[in-house]
Amino acid sequence: MNAPKVFPDGFLWGSATAAYQVEGAAWEDGRGACIWDTYARTPGMVHEGHNGDVACDHYHRYAEDVALMEKLNLGAYRFSVSMARVMPDGRTINQAGLDFYRRLTDELLARDVVPWLTLYHWDLPQALEEVGGWPSRDTAYRFTEYAGAVHDALGDRIRFWTTLNEPWCSAFLGYAEGRHAPGVTDPVAGVRAAHHLMLAHGMAMHELRSRDADLSLGITLNFADVTPADADDPGDQDAARRIDGLSNRYFLDPLFRGHYSPDIVEDLASVWPQDLVVDGDLELISTPMDVLGVNYYSGNTVRGVPADEAPAAADRARAQGGPTPNVGSEHVEFVPQDVPHTAMGWEVRPQGLTDLLVRLQRDYSGPAGTELYVTENGAAYDDQPDADGFVQDDERLDYVRTHLGAVHDAIEAGAQVKGYFLWSLLDNFEWAYGYDKRFGIVRVDYDTLARVPKASARWFATVAGSNRVE
Ligand code: PNW
DSSP: OOOOEEOOTTOEEEEEOOHHHHOOOTTSTTOOOBHHHHHHTSTTSSGGGOOSSSTTOHHHHHHHHHHHHHHTTOOEEEEEOOHHHHSTTSSSOOHHHHHHHHHHHHHHHHTTOEEEEEEESSOOBHHHHHTTOTTSTHHHHHHHHHHHHHHHHHTTTOOEEEEEEOHHIIIIIIIIIOSSTTOOOOHHHHHHHHHHHHHHHHHHHHHHHHHOTTSEEEEEEEOOEEEESSTTOHHHHHHHHHHHIIIIIHHHHHHHHSSOOHHHHHHTGGGOOTTSSOTTHHHHHTOOOSEEEEEOOOEEEEEEOOGGGHHHHHHHHHHTTSOOSSTTOTTEEEOOOSSOBOTTSOBOOHHHHHHHHHHHIIIIIHHHTOEEEEEEOOOOOOOOOOTTSOOOOHHHHHHHHHHHHHHHHHHHTTOOEEEEEEEOSBOOOOGGGGGGSOOOSEEEOTTTOOEEEOHHHHHHHHHHHHTEEO
């Protein structure tokens, strides 16, 4: 048997959710429509027309859910605030919306669960989309006002604040590929959205920092671990550079170094608006951060399709569903590897998480003194409940065990990783997949809304309680 992996004292063990995915109560207490309400009602966009109207009904069952967290020894809960509850029209504050997050936070504090707040997990008020959404610079100003309103309500009781969850997804899945809300398929809109999301982050950082120097502030990014199909092939090396650039450095460089990398700007030359970046933007975006949230699920192997094969590759891309989030890199092909996959079709690559954390420490967060937290990691599998709703989810348990091993390896190699949030506490609304894909360590029966912890939850409770992985 392998020696137990003991984590550093004070390591934060938690689970994560997001407002639209779990809350339900979509039309209560003055909440306004958000872009996911609209997108989910657009025929053909979400699996079987599912939407977040009820979801896990966490809005009403939050006390039961927090009690469950305590039972599972979870020391922290990462949740997001719905901007459409707090500013239903994108401008006017709705006190009833803020009150919900106050009740939730107080319940967490009463049970010794550290609240970790995300200001934006993809649910832009529809009213703001209608006046331009993230491709419009104004949205960053509205977001900053919203950040201030949430701070007014919760600033005295929450220490950890992250601005955005995965701006790559908001910008490129939402506005370039259209696989997420608002379903726009315009590469220029994707590039504009990405910059304004970063600007919103920077302005909100500045706003929160000037109110309270003691908050722990940062952002959560999703990362791809990218490998060239043939490490010696210059075309494949260039493909890996491009995808790493678009997925990772696009956000890391402005945040930590105050500039966009010239190679990325060059790759995007045909879609990069000349007036996009205004003087002072990059100073705001590079406001020093205390924490960097790292979301990691999978890795990719890529190949650069040679020019003479390119038309065929373009046909294949169209056959696979048209527009791509990888703006300016349409000739890059993702090469499936012969490794285990989750129910999402994502390759299981724990080593990628070690490599990523070590790289972030070495190249970015280390010099800036920013602490790393894994803010999402987990897996969807095809769960088979028994008559009592219990799921013996050995594959998910194994996924989490091997990825925690990878986090431990990174810590031993010097990465300052201070916590791990498992995605997700509950089965929930998995965006375009609706309720078809289950990421929870707790099963949700969508008929009764009953919660039943899976085998992975029992196991994770032992890990969180003992600070070690056996
Ligand atoms: C993340 N991709 O989403 C989100 O933060 C969660 O809300 C989500 O439930 C979780 O991961 C599982 O999907 C992603 O296609 C969705 O590259 C799609 C992608 C990446 C992240």
